[in-house]
Amino acid sequence: MNESKDENKNTNNNEKLVIRIDARERALREQNARLEAAEEKGIEKGIEQGIEQGIEQGKISEKKEIAKNAKSIGLSCEQIIKLTGLSKEEIESL
Numbered sequence: 001m002n003e004s005k006d007e008n009k010n011t012n013n014n015e016k017l018v019i020r021i022d023a024r025e026r027a028l029r030e031q032n033a034r035l036e037a038a039e040e041k042g043i044e045k046g047i048e049q050g051i052e053q054g055i056e057q058g059k060i061s062e063k064k065e066i067a068k069n070a071k072s073i074g075l076s077c078e079q080i081i082k083l084t085g086l087s088k089e090e091i092e093s094l
Contacts (some may be wrong), residue, residue: 068094 030059070080071094080091 064090064094067091 002038063086067080067084067086067090071091075083077088077091078084081088084091
């Protein structure tokens with residue numbers, strides 16, 4: 001009779017352990033899914049920021065190219081500032 005109670009107790013303990021393990025595994029899978037989603041979102045945000053920075057750098061490069069061309073045809077620094085929005089120092093450094 002005692003053996004039967006011990007077996008039942010062990011079975012109950014094993015079932016509880018299996019339930020706890022399953023719950024822990026489920027929690028880890030959910031956490032992993034959240035981390036993967038956050039990583040993907042971070043990558044997307046980084047790509048967006050990189051594109052924005054590239055566009056901005058392209059605009060600056062274009063302004064500098066226009067300023068060089070304007071200088072080469074003899075426009076004044078003040079005219080080039082109005083034309084490009086670049087500072088006097090930026091224009092003089094070209």
